[in-house]
Amino acid sequence: MQKIQQGFTSSWLWMVIACVGLMACASAPRDSADAVLQRADVAMGGTTLRGISFSGGGSGATFGQAFDPDTAWPKISYSSFSRVADYENAAFREDAARSRAEPTGGGAVPLMGSGEQRTSGLMRGNFAWNLAGTTVTPAPVSLSGRVHDLWTTPHGVIKAALVNHATVVVRNVAGRSLHAVSFTVPGRFRATVLINQDGLVEQIESEQPHPVLGDTPSVIVFSDYRDFGGVKFPMRIRQNMAGFPVLDLAVAEVKPNPVSGIEVPAAVTTFTERVTVDQVAAGIWFVSGGSHNSVAIDMKDHLMLVESPLFDGRALPVLAEVKRLAPGKPIAIVVNSHHHFDHAGGLRSAVAEGATLVTSDLALPYFQRVLAN
Structure with missing residues (x-):
């Protein structure tokens, strides 16, 4: 009985191998x-x-x-x-x-x-x-x-x-x-x-x-x-x-x-991102110069950035300028107003710098997923 079982298994094995071979041929292109x-x-x-x-x-x-x-x-x-x-x-x-x-x-x-x-x-x-x-x-x-x-x-x-x-x-x-x-x-x-x-x-x-x-x-x-x-x-x-x-x-x-x-x-070939910083109160700066703006806030041992919009090309010079406002203090928190891409395009850069993202309960699971991609 054992011999018959082995023979049956062996036959099926060869059939599977033959089918796999045929499938491989069917999926292999004849041309480059x-x-x-x-x-x-x-x-x-x-x-x-x-x-x-x-x-x-x-x-x-x-x-x-x-x-x-x-x-x-x-x-x-x-x-x-x-x-x-x-x-x-x-x-x-x-x-x-x-x-x-x-x-x-x-x-x-x-x-x-x-x-x-x-x-x-x-x-x-x-x-x-x-x-x-x-x-x-x-x-x-x-x-x-x-x-x-x-x-x-x-x-x-x-x-x-x-x-x-x-x-x-x-x-x-x-x-x-x-x-x-x-x-x-x-x-x-x-x-x-x-x-x-x-x-x-x-x-x-x-x-x-x-x-x-x-x-x-x-x-x-x-x-x-x-x-x-x-x-x-x-x-x-x-x-x-x-x-x-x-x-x-x-x-x-x-x-x-x-x-x-x-x-x-x-005007396009000579374009560079312009970052303008205006102090609006003690330890608070309005960061502008582009189509979308940010706010930097000086805290006790860190900086908070409200909004990191658009894309890396905007976010990186904004982050660099904000860090110059309070040398030695990290940007520890980035606040996002809402999930639309023009307002969220720079979050990846801020998070990569070590900032903790603060956003709505609605948007948080979404950002946790997409920023890990």
């Missing part, structure tokens, strides 16, 4: 990542594509402005939305007319029913800025996100993968075999792009650094491709970030190889 990417580049009309612009309308969200921590980003409506991706010059532009689609949540969007807000955000190389009419405002906090937006367009992701040592496996999705090509843009983001048998980009899964969330996942889905003078582009783009929707765009117009005209203004 470069070969897969080059075929996709040809299929999508990207080999001579220097850039692309597209526009349409739909819905989006005010990322980082949720009404409660760990809930969906407040929904907004886009009456118009356009992007220009200039691959040749590593430049990007986004213009939008947006309004609230729900009454709650933060951000600078006009109150529900009060009309639209028009925004223009640009990037070239290592510089990002916003435009309001002819007024230029440096926006270094937005650089990483705009780099991600440029190189996660359908053609941009192929170009980025080709120069960043991509790898490939075959992934089975709903009974279909898709090439999953993975790569990293150093210091910016890592991504896996799913390419179907027609050589079209169907989905991009990525992670990018964020001052509040840490490594932040994003999924972009492309569908309904059409041909524009030999260049194929999707007519529907849907994206989520950190698990919640941020864009659902119905594309209406596509222009291959536009002249982007994106040049970095002098």
